[in-house]
Amino acid sequence: MKKKVYFYTIYERIWHWLQAGCVLTLLFTGFEISFFSRFDIIDFKTAVSVHNIVGMILVVNAFLALFYNLAGGLLKRYVPELEDFSPLGFTHAGYYFYGIFRGDPHPFDKTPEKRLLPLQKITYFIILNGLLPLMTLTGLLKWSMKITPVYAEMFGGLSVLGPIHRFGAWLFLAFLIVHVYMTTTGHTPFSSLVSMITGYEYIENNEPLEILDEKKT
Numbered sequence: 001m002k003k004k005v006y007f008y009t010i011y012e013r014i015w016h017w018l019q020a021g022c023v024l025t026l027l028f029t030g031f032e033i034s035f036f037s038r039f040d041i042i043d044f045k046t047a048v049s050v051h052n053i054v055g056m057i058l059v060v061n062a063f064l065a066l067f068y069n070l071a072g073g074l075l076k077r078y079v080p081e082l083e084d085f086s087p088l089g090f091t092h093a094g095y096y097f098y099g100i101f102r103g104d105p106h107p108f109d110k111t112p113e114k115r116l117l118p119l120q121k122i123t124y125f126i127i128l129n130g131l132l133p134l135m136t137l138t139g140l141l142k143w144s145m146k147i148t149p150v151y152a153e154m155f156g157g158l159s160v161l162g163p164i165h166r167f168g169a170w171l172f173l174a175f176l177i178v179h180v181y182m183t184t185t186g187h188t189p190f191s192s193l194v195s196m197i198t199g200y201e202y203i204e205n206n207e208p209l210e211i212l213d214e215k216k217t
């Protein structure tokens with residue numbers, strides 16, 4: 001029997017989808033800006049304006065989420081512990097590389113309290129605390145060139161910032177592909193997606209029925 005469990009608050013879902021929308025728009029407009037001679041869906045000037053505005057929205061969204069998690073004492077769930085690398089990370093990776101193809105059961109139970117599994121914790125930690133700030137910083141420095149080149153030149157100028165920003169964009173794209181694939185490895189291919197939209201997920205109920213009945217009363 002499955003039970004319906006509340007996983008994501010409305011704010012967490014808005015944060016997530018706004019972030020996803022921003023990243024997709026940034027990748028698209030960034031592609032336009034980099035390859036404008038070959039890839040001409042929107043004009044160059046519009047692409048630059050949209051890229052800058054959406055970049056700002058992404059940063060504000062990230063700071064609001066940081067505040068939400070700090071104020072709610074929730075930040076800890078995004079910080080991996082040593083056991084998330086080993087042994088749990090290895091068990092988790094083993095499942096994706098091997099077990100999943102043999103139809104083995106998932107090695108971890110996802111619960112609202114422990115909704116991030118070891119590899120998710122590690123990946124999200126790197127993306128949110130490494131790649132996102134790196135892209136923000138290099139993007140801001142590139143943008144500051146319009147006002148003064150002083151700050152960008154402290155970091156090597158456009159010839160250094162440009163390739164770092166572009167490489168970061170490819171890493172983001174790689175993350176997105178893996179992330180979206182991973183979301184299809186839940187109980188059903190769309191169960192994680194539905195839970196990130198509705199907030200609820202149906203999970204296997206391992207508790208005896210009497211306990212559930214007691215909880216209802």
Ligand code: HEM
Pocket residue numbers: 012016019020023024115116120124127176179180182183192193194196
């Ligand atoms: C088309 C784009 C995206 C789709 C379809 C998508 C889908 C999902 C789904 C279904 C979940 C819930 C299951 C899970 O935890 O794996 C999730 C969680 C998450 N996603 Fe995405 N995502 C997208 C883009 C992004 C982007 C761009 C980022 C980061 C920059 C991101 C960061 C996260 C994080 C941190 C969580 C965990 C949230 C939590 O449990 O607190 N996602 N995503």
